[in-house]
Amino acid sequence: MKRKSTKLMALIISVLMLTALLPTVAFAAVDDIQITNVSATIAVPVAGENPAFTVTSDVNSEYIVRVWRWRQNYITPSVDLPPSSTFTAGASYSVWLEFVPQSGYKFFDINSLDVSPMYNQVRENVNVIVNGQSLDLYSFTAGGQTVTVQTTNNGIIICKIAFTAICEHDYSIDETIPPTCTEQGYTTYTCSICGNSYVDEDSYVPALGHEYIDDPDSADYIVPTCTEPGFMPAKCSVCGEPGEGYELAAIGHNWNRGVVTVKPTAHAEGEKLFTCKNCGETYSIVLPKLTVNGLSADAFVEKLNGNKNSLTITITELVSKAGSDKQTEATYTETFSINNNAAGIYEVGPYSVYVDTKGNTQIREIYIVE
Numbered sequence: 001m002k003r004k005s006t007k008l009m010a011l012i013i014s015v016l017m018l019t020a021l022l023p024t025v026a027f028a029a030v031d032d033i034q035i036t037n038v039s040a041t042i043a044v045p046v047a048g049e050n051p052a053f054t055v056t057s058d059v060n061s062e063y064i065v066r067v068w069r070w071r072q073n074y075i076t077p078s079v080d081l082p083p084s085s086t087f088t089a090g091a092s093y094s095v096w097l098e099f100v101p102q103s104g105y106k107f108f109d110i111n112s113l114d115v116s117p118m119y120n121q122v123r124e125n126v127n128v129i130v131n132g133q134s135l136d137l138y139s140f141t142a143g144g145q146t147v148t149v150q151t152t153n154n155g156i157i158i159c160k161i162a163f164t165a166i167c168e169h170d171y172s173i174d175e176t177i178p179p180t181c182t183e184q185g186y187t188t189y190t191c192s193i194c195g196n197s198y199v200d201e202d203s204y205v206p207a208l209g210h211e212y213i214d215d216p217d218s219a220d221y222i223v224p225t226c227t228e229p230g231f232m233p234a235k236c237s238v239c240g241e242p243g244e245g246y247e248l249a250a251i252g253h254n255w256n257r258g259v260v261t262v263k264p265t266a267h268a269e270g271e272k273l274f275t276c277k278n279c280g281e282t283y284s285i286v287l288p289k290l291t292v293n294g295l296s297a298d299a300f301v302e303k304l305n306g307n308k309n310s311l312t313i314t315i316t317e318l319v320s321k322a323g324s325d326k327q328t329e330a331t332y333t334e335t336f337s338i339n340n341n342a343a344g345i346y347e348v349g350p351y352s353v354y355v356d357t358k359g360n361t362q363i364r365e366i367y368i369v370e
Helices: none
Strands: 010-016 033-035 037-043 063-072 092-101 105-107 138-142 145-151 157-164 171-177 186-191 197-199 212-214 230-232 234-236 246-248 259-262 270-275 282-287 291-303 308-320 327-339 343-348 351-358 362-369
Touching: 259 282, 291 327, 291 351, 291 362, 308 343, 308 351, 327 343, 343 362
Parallel strands: 033 105
Antiparallel strands: 010 037, 063 092, 092 157, 138 145, 145 157, 171 186, 186 197, 212 234, 230 246, 259 270, 270 282, 291 308, 308 327, 343 351, 351 362
């Protein structure tokens, strides 16, 4: 993209020379024609151009206007700029113009000098005298430029005008800054001549904003437990900026199927132990007693030495769990040493059993005592 300055600013220098009312005509030759109006146009210096450009005059038949010299101000010692040099943007320069009358013409008394820049109508007047007299310098400001006027003994008018060189910018893209999460992007253009830069207002791109993701690798990450909540931090996937994060709910216990540590019987409750697979916490439940659906007693005698015998008694229960139709057997067996023909009550498991034996091998009677 290129930005060009507006058309070259021109500075119009108009010098109005009025005939003095006093009788001073004797200073001029009788045949000389009086020049009463003088003007010239010179362009403001543009960066990159040469200092030797043409000066034009509105009245070419009466006088010649020429560039006497260009100088860069504030340079010590001051030297004339060579025609091959170029202006630098922002630097201060001065141009010296000579107004030389043509043969047969003469500049007469100047009672007022009027300087009118094209784009600024600020005007100031300076009284000068020309006719053959060497005058001091007269300086004033007109339209932002400093103008100095002097004359020579031969009637040539010299004007010194100070400028700050402008630049007809040649802009191109210098740098494109992409948008970030928090900063907008833009494009900078820089002049290849003077280095001046600007940001294109139409090139701004809004900030992208953060894109947050979970960050389990953060030091702030807290693993939830069975009973306590955790915390999941967040970060921007683009720039890494930390986000707010969020709470992780407690995961709850993950119980196993349980292990029966105490089996229930028809006469005692049992116990079942459950363990959490995550944290190892445990709890137990009571297993209710079994229901006895059937009960029987059996015994046999085995002969030993002498009059001693061995009596084995077995109690068989037909039991089921509460609420279940499935039945299983549970047995209690005890062995006792008895004499021949012994009879009595024996304790077998939770039961009391009466047994009457005959001889050393027979059972006459057996029943469970209520």
